[in-house]
Amino acid sequence: MSQIRIIEVKENILANNDQQAQKLRESLRQQHTFLLNLMSSPGSGKTTLILKTIELLRDKLRIGVMEADIDSAVDAEKIAAVGIPAIQLRTGGLCHLDCAMTSQGLAELGPEIFDLIIIENVGNLVCPAEFDTGAVKNAMILSVPEGDDKPLKYPLMFSTCDALLINKIDYLTIADFDIEAVKKRVYALNSKIKIFEVSAKTGQGMEAWCDWLYQEVLAWSEA
Amino acid sequence: MSQIRIIEVKENILANNDQQAQKLRESLRQQHTFLLNLMSSPGSGKTTLILKTIELLRDKLRIGVMEADIDSAVDAEKIAAVGIPAIQLRTGGLCHLDCAMTSQGLAELGPEIFDLIIIENVGNLVCPAEFDTGAVKNAMILSVPEGDDKPLKYPLMFSTCDALLINKIDYLTIADFDIEAVKKRVYALNSKIKIFEVSAKTGQGMEAWCDWLYQEVLAWSEA
Numbered sequence: 001m002s003q004i005r006i007i008e009v010k011e012n013i014l015a016n017n018d019q020q021a022q023k024l025r026e027s028l029r030q031q032h033t034f035l036l037n038l039m040s041s042p043g044s045g046k047t048t049l050i051l052k053t054i055e056l057l058r059d060k061l062r063i064g065v066m067e068a069d070i071d072s073a074v075d076a077e078k079i080a081a082v083g084i085p086a087i088q089l090r091t092g093g094l095c096h097l098d099c100a101m102t103s104q105g106l107a108e109l110g111p112e113i114f115d116l117i118i119i120e121n122v123g124n125l126v127c128p129a130e131f132d133t134g135a136v137k138n139a140m141i142l143s144v145p146e147g148d149d150k151p152l153k154y155p156l157m158f159s160t161c162d163a164l165l166i167n168k169i170d171y172l173t174i175a176d177f178d179i180e181a182v183k184k185r186v187y188a189l190n191s192k193i194k195i196f197e198v199s200a201k202t203g204q205g206m207e208a209w210c211d212w213l214y215q216e217v218l219a220w221s222e223a
Numbered sequence: 224m225s226q227i228r229i230i231e232v233k234e235n236i237l238a239n240n241d242q243q244a245q246k247l248r249e250s251l252r253q254q255h256t257f258l259l260n261l262m263s264s265p266g267s268g269k270t271t272l273i274l275k276t277i278e279l280l281r282d283k284l285r286i287g288v289m290e291a292d293i294d295s296a297v298d299a300e301k302i303a304a305v306g307i308p309a310i311q312l313r314t315g316g317l318c319h320l321d322c323a324m325t326s327q328g329l330a331e332l333g334p335e336i337f338d339l340i341i342i343e344n345v346g347n348l349v350c351p352a353e354f355d356t357g358a359v360k361n362a363m364i365l366s367v368p369e370g371d372d373k374p375l376k377y378p379l380m381f382s383t384c385d386a387l388l389i390n391k392i393d394y395l396t397i398a399d400f401d402i403e404a405v406k407k408r409v410y411a412l413n414s415k416i417k418i419f420e421v422s423a424k425t426g427q428g429m430e431a432w433c434d435w436l437y438q439e440v441l442a443w444s445e446a
Contacts, residue, residue, distance in 0.1 A: 041265045042348045042377060043369025070349065072375045093379070095318065095349040123376065124349050125265045126293065126318040145368035145391065146266025152295040153346065154265060156316070168368065174394065 004076045005087045007108055009101035021099040024134030032221040033111040037135035042123030044143040045167045047075045049200035054084055056210040061115040066105040068097050068122050096127040099134045116217050129157040139163040144171040148178045151185035158186050163194045170199040227299045228310045230331055232324035244322040247357030255444040256334040260358035265346030267366040268390045270298045272423035273341055277307055279433040284338040289328040291320050291345050319350040322357045339440050352380040362386040367394040371401045374408035381409050386417045393422040
């Protein structure tokens with residue numbers, strides 16, 4: 001669809017990504033804009049979860065979305081189709097977003113008119129965990145079909161996030177997935193993480209997640 | 224388990240990875256050893272698929288396995304538990320294997336005593352596609368719960384592989400997944416790729432995959 005703005009983002013050539021990310025957060029605070037960085041493996045349900053979050057929060061918050069992908073604009077098209085401002089960040093083969101790339105996207109979107117901007121990061125459980133995008137909070141999805149051993153194998157991602165969404169719980173009937181074992185493994189890495197059990201497809205558990213996110217956005221805008 | 228050898232592999236500091244990979248293939252040919260590089264997202268079922276492949280081919284081929292992971296040795300333990308030589312390559316945070324890392328693993332395993340060595344690459348649909356490991360053939364798994372849009376979003380991986388295993392077809396009953404659309408998207412990127420529809424868990428479709436792999440191993444050893 002021609003209305004999707006596609007931004008070919010460029011990697012940060014400066015070494016101080018963390019410092020720039022800190023500056024970006026300060027400027028977002030002045031604009032009362034909350035930036036959420038959502039990460040996961042490919043196919044965990046990031047876009048579906050964003051669409052459901054929009055449905056539940058669009059009457060209360062002004063929401064924008066930045067979709068990062070190596071190629072294609074299919075996700076941004078899905079967001080735009082429900083009438084929410086969305087841009088596609090194309091990383092040109094790169095496996096993650098850094099703060100410079102996020103800033104390029106924000107400049108296009110215009111952060112000041114939004115209460116909440118959601119970044120859908122590149123589908124990857126490894127590299128995105130290493131780069132501070134400047135987001136206020138980091139959330140990740142682990143979907144049930146991926147298996148309950150993922151915290152053992154990708155510990156940095158679980159350590160980095162403020163919230164974990166265990167998605168596709170409607171698959172629990174046919175998957176070998178021990179949800180209590182996952183929680184134990186995740187809390188061992190990160191005792192402060194908030195864990196939500198959801199099915200973005202059926203809507204199950206989505207209100208608790210949206211309540212948490214809404215409270216975080218409010219707290220940020222009042223800080 | 225203490226019997227698992229864990230190798231902390233180091234990245235190639237030389238620029239000519241492709242050239243080294245070509246050399247590695249030549250030496251594998253002289254040793255009549257076939258090296259298969261298996262890639263996918265986290266949780267697509269790589270380890271389960273390797274275990275089923277071992278079950279079907281262990282009477283005909285001498286098989287070894289190299290498990291690559293950022294952390295943990297859980298996969299190598301599962302392989303060793305069925306009595307197959309396995310080592311764990313720990314990438315120390317790195318999101319892919321290159322040829323130097325593969326070579327370090329092979330040196331530990333001793334390639335000359337195997338007909339088939341399978342690399343389980345780091346769970347990642349992006350970075351592993353960019354690095355030639357020296358494998359004779361590259362295969363990838365796309366699992367049904369990941370969704371049918373993945374060829375649009377991770378085109379390099381689908382372009383690079385000789386074989387695609389569409390795994391977890393036992394999930395087709397509850398997933399929104401158009402298998403014919405996937406095939407069309409994949410063939411548009413890579414007309415020569417072999418596609419197998421399997422469930423590594425139930426065994427469905429695994430014989431066709433193992434027949435293909437067995438023929439490839441034979442052709443390599445006779446070349």
